[in-house]
Amino acid sequence: MKETGIIKTEALTKYYNRGKANEVLALRDVTMDIRRGDFTVLKGPSGSGKTTLLSLIGCMTRPTSGTLFVEGRDISHLPERFLTDIRRKTFGFIFQQFHLIHGMNVLQNVMMPLYPTDIRISDLRSRAEAILEGLGMSKRRDFPVQGLSGGEQQRTAIARALINDPDIILADEPTAHLDTALSDEFMAIMRDFRQKGKTVIIASHDPLVYEKEYIDLLVEMRDGQIRNLCCNSPDR
Amino acid sequence: MSADKHINILDFTIQSLLRRKFKNAGIILVFSFVIFIAGSILFLSYSFKREAVLILKDAPELIVQRTLAGRHELIPEKYAEIIARFPGVSDVSPRYWGYYYDSLVKANYTVISADRSLQTSNRLFRGQMPGEGDFGNAAIGRGIARARFIDIGDDVSLIAADGKVMDFRIAGIFESESELLTSDLIVMSRQDLSRLFGFPGGVATDLSVSVSNETEAPVIARKIRDRFPDTRPILRSEILRTYDAVFGWRSGLILTLFAGAMIAFIILAWDKATGLSAEEKKEIGILKAIGWETSDILEIKFWEGLVISLTSFLTGIILAYLHVYFLGASLFAPALKGWSVIYPEFRLAPFINMYQIATLMSLTVIPYIASTIIPSWKASITDPDEVVRG
Amino acid sequence: MRRSSFFFLYVFFCLLVIGAIVFWSEREGSRFIAKSPDLQEITAVLRLTDISFSHDARYTRHPSQADLFSAFQDYPGSIDHFPSGSVTAPPDFSLLSTRITVRKR
Ligand SMILES: Nc1ncnc2c1ncn2[C@@H]1O[C@H](COP(=O)(O)OP(=O)(O)OP(=O)(O)O)[C@@H](O)[C@H]1O
Ligand SMILES: [Mg+2]
Numbered sequence: 001m002k003e004t005g006i007i008k009t010e011a012l013t014k015y016y017n018r019g020k021a022n023e024v025l026a027l028r029d030v031t032m033d034i035r036r037g038d039f040t041v042l043k044g045p046s047g048s049g050k051t052t053l054l055s056l057i058g059c060m061t062r063p064t065s066g067t068l069f070v071e072g073r074d075i076s077h078l079p080e081r082f083l084t085d086i087r088r089k090t091f092g093f094i095f096q097q098f099h100l101i102h103g104m105n106v107l108q109n110v111m112m113p114l115y116p117t118d119i120r121i122s123d124l125r126s127r128a129e130a131i132l133e134g135l136g137m138s139k140r141r142d143f144p145v146q147g148l149s150g151g152e153q154q155r156t157a158i159a160r161a162l163i164n165d166p167d168i169i170l171a172d173e174p175t176a177h178l179d180t181a182l183s184d185e186f187m188a189i190m191r192d193f194r195q196k197g198k199t200v201i202i203a204s205h206d207p208l209v210y211e212k213e214y215i216d217l218l219v220e221m222r223d224g225q226i227r228n229l230c231c232n233s234p235d236r
Numbered sequence: 237m238s239a240d241k242h243i244n245i246l247d248f249t250i251q252s253l254l255r256r257k258f259k260n261a262g263i264i265l266v267f268s269f270v271i272f273i274a275g276s277i278l279f280l281s282y283s284f285k286r287e288a289v290l291i292l293k294d295a296p297e298l299i300v301q302r303t304l305a306g307r308h309e310l311i312p313e314k315y316a317e318i319i320a321r322f323p324g325v326s327d328v329s330p331r332y333w334g335y336y337y338d339s340l341v342k343a344n345y346t347v348i349s350a351d352r353s354l355q356t357s358n359r360l361f362r363g364q365m366p367g368e369g370d371f372g373n374a375a376i377g378r379g380i381a382r383a384r385f386i387d388i389g390d391d392v393s394l395i396a397a398d399g400k401v402m403d404f405r406i407a408g409i410f411e412s413e414s415e416l417l418t419s420d421l422i423v424m425s426r427q428d429l430s431r432l433f434g435f436p437g438g439v440a441t442d443l444s445v446s447v448s449n450e451t452e453a454p455v456i457a458r459k460i461r462d463r464f465p466d467t468r469p470i471l472r473s474e475i476l477r478t479y480d481a482v483f484g485w486r487s488g489l490i491l492t493l494f495a496g497a498m499i500a501f502i503i504l505a506w507d508k509a510t511g512l513s514a515e516e517k518k519e520i521g522i523l524k525a526i527g528w529e530t531s532d533i534l535e536i537k538f539w540e541g542l543v544i545s546l547t548s549f550l551t552g553i554i555l556a557y558l559h560v561y562f563l564g565a566s567l568f569a570p571a572l573k574g575w576s577v578i579y580p581e582f583r584l585a586p587f588i589n590m591y592q593i594a595t596l597m598s599l600t601v602i603p604y605i606a607s608t609i610i611p612s613w614k615a616s617i618t619d620p621d622e623v624v625r626g
Numbered sequence: 627m628r629r630s631s632f633f634f635l636y637v638f639f640c641l642l643v644i645g646a647i648v649f650w651s652e653r654e655g656s657r658f659i660a661k662s663p664d665l666q667e668i669t670a671v672l673r674l675t676d677i678s679f680s681h682d683a684r685y686t687r688h689p690s691q692a693d694l695f696s697a698f699q700d701y702p703g704s705i706d707h708f709p710s711g712s713v714t715a716p717p718d719f720s721l722l723s724t725r726i727t728v729r730k731r
């Protein structure tokens with residue numbers, strides 16, 4: 001049996017503002033295959049379509065044409081309800097700007113993705129506390145997020161991405177606001193996830209990210225196209 | 237099916253509202269105040285109308301006034317004999333009454349004569365009602381008793397039309413529970429009243445007409461006007477309608493006084509309804525990106541509207557009730573009653589019109605919820621990828 | 627305690643108060659109705675037409691019986707009595723169906 005990738009794209013194309021004067025072709029004919037447990041980095045200059053590809057993979061927007069399979073399921077034409085469901089069950093997002101909700105404390109931010117589910121709030125709370133513990137954030141649990149340092153905000157964001165125990169972790173320019181030490185720390189956490197069998201996909205043009213030797217798949221992008229696919233894993 | 241999800245969302249919503257404590261507390265305050273005003277007016281005017289209708293149920297069906305040069309004038313008693321012969325008229329009695337201005341306490345009394353006595357079982361009257369030829373006795377209302385510091389057995393002197401002092405012994409007094417009807421009354425015999433006011437012989441203040449069939453009252457009123465063009469018949473139904481109009485007017489007046497609060501509230505709601513702040517839009521995007529559905533987002537907004545509007549409504553309506561029925565509507569009393577020396581002291585009977593309250597609720601709570609949900613509709617259906625790129 | 631519980635508790639508390647209010651209103655309302663025959667007897671015996679509500683001026687005492695234009699009645703310097711004087715509507719005569727006919731000579 002041929003093992004299909006956890007993420008598979010076929011001629012994925014994305015236009016913004018299709019048919020208008022400000023039409024942009026952000027992604028053109030992207031075909032690739034990411035296997036379960038891969039550590040993938042999308043690399044490329046600004047405007048090359050990394051974020052666009054990441055949000056397509058993460059089911060946050062739909063492709064203009066082409067197909068996208070997530071865990072073997074064609075999701076390009078699913079209605080928005082199902083996309084949300086997949087987002088909630090399969091993906092954990094770490095955004096470039098962290099996108100934490102201000103005015104709420106760390107714990108509440110971490111618990112947030114699972115509020116609209118039937119989980120018991122006490123279960124949710126203990127799960128969030130365990131994750132924060134694992135990231136060394138327990139002492140910041142009740143701090144309002146806007147008062148945290150950049151690294152702490154990011155760890156809060158990571159914890160939030162993990163609350164639903166996702167198979168795939170997506171991170172967009174995660175090191176953009178971090179110094180070298182914190183960036184390395186972040187990469188170490190990500191590496192840990194891969195060790196646990198999770199699929200990690202990071203979009204970045206930071207050498208601290210894409211020069212790591214443990215990367216399985218490096219996708220080089222330019223002008224919305226894949227220029228180079230470079231595999232580290234021996235069996236590919 | 238479990239409600240956990242909805243409770244969780246509600247939890248989140250309240251947490252989110254608490255972030256803008258002062259703004260949301262301000263909205264609840266203004267909202268409660270608006271409900272309080274509107275509720276007070278509804279309670280007040282409805283209770284008054286109900287009480288007035290009940291109290292005046294057995295008022296004369298028809299009053300015939302005479303007018304002279306457009307002013308109220310004493311009516312010859314012989315009109316009564318003629319009107320009594322009209323078909324459908326069962327009884328015509330002249331009423332003798334007038335106003336007495338007491339310069340001592342600067343108050344107006346209503347002086348009235350009785351030709352019958354109350355049943356002894358009437359719990360709202362104590363003592364003796366001065367009847368025909370009962371000279372020198374009077375029965376008074378509580379308002380006068382308070383203003384003049386007098387009670388049963390005391391004497392009161394009034395100055396007659398000819399300038400002479402007339403002394404009356406207080407033989408009866410109306411109990412305070414009847415104050416809404418009797419507060420300023422002085423009842424005396426017809427003979428004393430005629431002397432006090434200097435009535436010429438053979439005239440009364442007006443005529444009270446009873447009809448055998450109330451539906452015919454308008455017809456009889458027209459006949460009276462045809463026969464006596466100088467009269468003005470007043471129907472009981474019109475009296476009750478006058479009260480409707482009076483309280484309608486005054487409620488409107490109070491509403492006008494508080495129009496500022498209403499407008500402030502409408503502006504507030506409008507401000508919310510016409511657009512989300514960039515921050516709110518961003519938050520909606522974040523929630524969607526981390527896996528909230530459109531319907532979950534709308535549910536937050538529903539809860540948000542419900543929490544604020546229901547809290548305000550319940551608070552406002554309860555305060556309105558306490559204000560009207562326990563504090564005597566002290567905030568509105570000046571605008572409703574006007575200035576007066578002998579205020580009737582009464583506690584309104586709490587008649588509540590549930591239909592009005594339900595209407596008030598549906599006119600405030602539902603639009604408020606709608607105005608929180610509708611503007612976030614658009615933000616909640618757009619793709620969350622805008623947020624991803626920050 | 628959960629925050630939502632505070633909300634439900636408050637709503638529940640308000641509903642309790644409203645329940646008490648409704649109960650109290652029923653009782654007081656029926657007490658008033660119970661005493662209203664006595665009031666109605668006073669109205670009937672004295673042939674009263676108005677409730678004793680505003681006596682700030684004599685023309686406001688019996689709004690249903692007032693002259694149509696009677697401000698400044700009490701003494702020349704008296705201001706019109708607000709609000710009872712200014713917003714008292716005269717009775718509506720439409721029920722009388724009085725017809726005004728203009729006859730040509
Ligand atoms: N919502 C949008 N509307 C119009 N054009 C867009 C939109 N989002 C992205 N684009 C355009 O699509 C192209 C790809 O953008 P994208 O954000 O994917 O690049 P990127 O590789 O992530 O760049 P960066 O490194 O700066 O984040 C860019 O030219 C960008 O201007
Ligand atoms: Mg980008």
